[in-house]
Amino acid sequence: MAAADSSLSDNPRTFSRRPSAQASRQAKATKRKHQASSEAPPAKRRNETSFLPAKKTSVKETQRAFKGNTQKTFTPKKQSVGPSDRNQEERPCIKTSSLFKNNPDIPELHRPVVKQVQEKVFTSAAFHELGLHPHLISTINTVLKMSSMTSVQKQSIPVLLEGRDALVRSQTGSGKTLAYCIPVVQSLQAMKSKIQRSDGPYALVLVPTRELALQSFDTVQKLLKPFTWIVPGVLMGGEKRKSEKARLRKGINILISTPGRLVDHIKSTKNIHFSRLRWLVFDEADRILDLGFERDITVILNAVNAECQKRQNVLLSATLTEGVTRLADISLHDPVSISVLDKSHDQLNPKDKAVREVCPPPAGDELDNFAIPESLEQHVTVVPSKLRLVCLAAFILQKCKFEKDQKMVVFFSSCELVEFHYSLFLQTLLSSSGAPASGQLPSASTRLKFLRLHGNMEQEERTAVFQEFSHSRRGVLLCTDVAARGLDLPQVTWIVQYNAPSSPAEYIHRIGRTARIGCHGSSLLILAPSEAEYVNSLASHKIKSHAVGPQEIRERATVLQTVFEDYVHSSERRVSWAKKALQSFIQAYATYPRELKHIFHVRSLHLGHVAKSFGLRDAPRNLSALTRKKRKAHLKRPDLHKKTQSKHSLTEILRSEYSSGIEPGVAKVKKQNAPGEPGSRPLWPSLQPTPCFGHGKTLKWRKTQKALQQDSKTSQKV
Ligand SMILES: Nc1ncnc2c1ncn2[C@@H]1O[C@H](COP(=O)(O)OP(=O)(O)OP(=O)(O)O)[C@@H](O)[C@H]1O
Numbered sequence: 001m002a003a004a005d006s007s008l009s010d011n012p013r014t015f016s017r018r019p020s021a022q023a024s025r026q027a028k029a030t031k032r033k034h035q036a037s038s039e040a041p042p043a044k045r046r047n048e049t050s051f052l053p054a055k056k057t058s059v060k061e062t063q064r065a066f067k068g069n070t071q072k073t074f075t076p077k078k079q080s081v082g083p084s085d086r087n088q089e090e091r092p093c094i095k096t097s098s099l100f101k102n103n104p105d106i107p108e109l110h111r112p113v114v115k116q117v118q119e120k121v122f123t124s125a126a127f128h129e130l131g132l133h134p135h136l137i138s139t140i141n142t143v144l145k146m147s148s149m150t151s152v153q154k155q156s157i158p159v160l161l162e163g164r165d166a167l168v169r170s171q172t173g174s175g176k177t178l179a180y181c182i183p184v185v186q187s188l189q190a191m192k193s194k195i196q197r198s199d200g201p202y203a204l205v206l207v208p209t210r211e212l213a214l215q216s217f218d219t220v221q222k223l224l225k226p227f228t229w230i231v232p233g234v235l236m237g238g239e240k241r242k243s244e245k246a247r248l249r250k251g252i253n254i255l256i257s258t259p260g261r262l263v264d265h266i267k268s269t270k271n272i273h274f275s276r277l278r279w280l281v282f283d284e285a286d287r288i289l290d291l292g293f294e295r296d297i298t299v300i301l302n303a304v305n306a307e308c309q310k311r312q313n314v315l316l317s318a319t320l321t322e323g324v325t326r327l328a329d330i331s332l333h334d335p336v337s338i339s340v341l342d343k344s345h346d347q348l349n350p351k352d353k354a355v356r357e358v359c360p361p362p363a364g365d366e367l368d369n370f371a372i373p374e375s376l377e378q379h380v381t382v383v384p385s386k387l388r389l390v391c392l393a394a395f396i397l398q399k400c401k402f403e404k405d406q407k408m409v410v411f412f413s414s415c416e417l418v419e420f421h422y423s424l425f426l427q428t429l430l431s432s433s434g435a436p437a438s439g440q441l442p443s444a445s446t447r448l449k450f451l452r453l454h455g456n457m458e459q460e461e462r463t464a465v466f467q468e469f470s471h472s473r474r475g476v477l478l479c480t481d482v483a484a485r486g487l488d489l490p491q492v493t494w495i496v497q498y499n500a501p502s503s504p505a506e507y508i509h510r511i512g513r514t515a516r517i518g519c520h521g522s523s524l525l526i527l528a529p530s531e532a533e534y535v536n537s538l539a540s541h542k543i544k545s546h547a548v549g550p551q552e553i554r555e556r557a558t559v560l561q562t563v564f565e566d567y568v569h570s571s572e573r574r575v576s577w578a579k580k581a582l583q584s585f586i587q588a589y590a591t592y593p594r595e596l597k598h599i600f601h602v603r604s605l606h607l608g609h610v611a612k613s614f615g616l617r618d619a620p621r622n623l624s625a626l627t628r629k630k631r632k633a634h635l636k637r638p639d640l641h642k643k644t645q646s647k648h649s650l651t652e653i654l655r656s657e658y659s660s661g662i663e664p665g666v667a668k669v670k671k672q673n674a675p676g677e678p679g680s681r682p683l684w685p686s687l688q689p690t691p692c693f694g695h696g697k698t699l700k701w702r703k704t705q706k707a708l709q710q711d712s713k714t715s716q717k718v
Helices: 021-035 059-065 083-090 134-143 151-161 176-189 208-224 241-250 261-270 285-290 293-309 322-331 385-401 415-429 459-471 502-513 534-539 554-566 570-588 607-612 622-636 636-648 650-658 697-718
Strands: 123-126 148-150 164-169 203-206 231-234 255-256 279-281 312-317 337-341 355-358 376-382 407-411 450-453 475-480 492-495 521-527
Touching: 123 151, 134 176, 134 208, 148 151, 151 164, 151 176, 151 337, 164 176, 164 322, 176 203, 176 208, 176 255, 176 279, 176 312, 203 261, 203 293, 208 231, 208 255, 208 459, 231 241, 231 261, 241 261, 255 261, 261 293, 279 285, 279 322, 285 293, 285 312, 285 322, 293 322, 312 322, 385 407, 385 415, 385 475, 385 492, 385 521, 385 554, 385 607, 415 450, 415 475, 415 554, 415 570, 450 459, 459 475, 492 502, 502 521, 502 534, 521 534, 554 570, 570 607
Parallel strands: 164 312, 164 337, 203 255, 203 279, 231 255, 279 312, 376 521, 407 475, 407 492, 450 475, 492 521
Antiparallel strands: 123 148, 337 355
16 A cells, blocks of 8 residues: 655755754764664755754745645634744744655555455344333333344343343444343343342443443433332442442442442442342453453452352453453353354355354454444554654644534543643644644634543543533544543544554454444544554454545645644743653553564654654654663662652553542552562462352363463563
């Protein structure tokens, strides 16, 4: 696949250059850096510099720069004066980065032929065919406004009503929540001895994030409208523990919780008991394991198994990975495996449609092939590091400012990166917020609205943002993977992945925030030239994507970049803020799993170019040295390891989004030695096979434990 923006690597004719002594020193330094990098640019001509010499940017020039097809929308606002304008007045010269020189070639991408796995979303079957309580049917029809079942609902609900355990896999946005909520409500309302609030939980639903807990609670609450004696409740980090305890004391019959918070209550609340539990549901089951919740799941399963032996267990996800089959192994009894794959798209098996089979669940290759909604159009673009920031900004402006009713979610790899880009865009792209560089930018935006969501935010704000974005018709949500799973954000039109996800499964879930339940949606993955091979990695999981190139006008890109750089360089504080964000990017980059390291390796990054995507004019000198120094210190003094990691540990950055929220700040995530290291505790320490696992599960369990430890070891090393 030839990336359509490959022209960006050509030399621009826009600016004349007179290399200064400093510039040629920079050029030499840049050349040395390039030689050491796999993003190495072609050899430079002597009179070309990687940074333009000081250059005055007049309003006229700016206007000229914005000319072109989009001129009408990019008319600069002359009068507005922000810090950056003042900056320009104070400093007669403005450095403008050369964005189009010395970029690596955009590689020709192979486009493997991918026969994407497909699922049919809807069926013609109606809910009233299921023999549900008439009030439940009318609630589904009138409150939820649904009449026909989706494929996964048609297959799962009867199985669960029969009393079977189930492992359910169907594509994102296909209605899995109702696939388990309807049978739970139907079975609980039909119990002969009427449920009392004080009985405590009859159903326990575990979900990986707080927002998903709220969302599932909302759905259950709606279904329970006619059955007022059944009380639902939600427990999640970040909420007041005392009020949760009080609610638990009064009684919650359908309990929805994140694992961490539930464990807190199991350990500290006397009033939580599971003797009447009939249902245990793991939604986003693979993610629950991924997040390093093993220990929490162990505590929960122990607590539940100690009090209740007979119950129905359900595991659901759009991406059944091996981790899920292992969890299935220990938590499900004789389950039915439900998969909605439409195998008519699979040449090997043309007639075999939806699969309903008794365990073992799908294995091997089948686990790796994820279904993607048919109405989801995927794009990928390869952009040199220097152009990343302007490319993203231009794309956001193009879609969300100049087109109607666009709602976009942009994924980043860490909380720090979200914060950085959120503040930068607020300060530079929204002139209404007193943007410093508004003299160079389009006039006040009425359509553009930025929101951000990540795990280092206060819960109250998180909930408010989630609600606001859910209910708004437009806007841009910058977020981490905290928003990747399960969230049903209506009318999202675009998903942008600014940093590639660490697994194909996460790719599926991220893009799955759009094109839900048959709606149309698009996604864009932005890759650096050195990351181009990632497309093949996705293709091996039957994920296909089309090349796209934002047809950027170079001058416009350069002006936009100048705006960012001016803003960042207008004070020391901002420079160090940008450096921290860059450092966070590099830290997150180092956490790609081993199998993707050949694509995403820190060594493949050209630091100077990447720095540009943080509005920095140059690579911070001490950045790599600092990282090296730290690493050496850790090797010499293991005691330093804990101390220095406590704040910035990569594991922490990733896990902080999902912690229970009881302990304050990020430090609440306890550092764990890798298994096998001195002082490490084994994973899953307390779970003993209980009688409920009878049927020869003990041996299997030991194997599982070993396998999980192996996996965890691998992931912590990465
Ligand atoms: N039978 C139905 N008819 C119409 N809309 C439905 C039906 N079932 C579910 N929906 C709607 O489809 C959307 C997606 O459902 P849901 O969130 O349960 O999907 P999911 O499969 O759990 O997705 P993910 O894998 O991303 O968690 C929701 O807005 C839900 O209200």
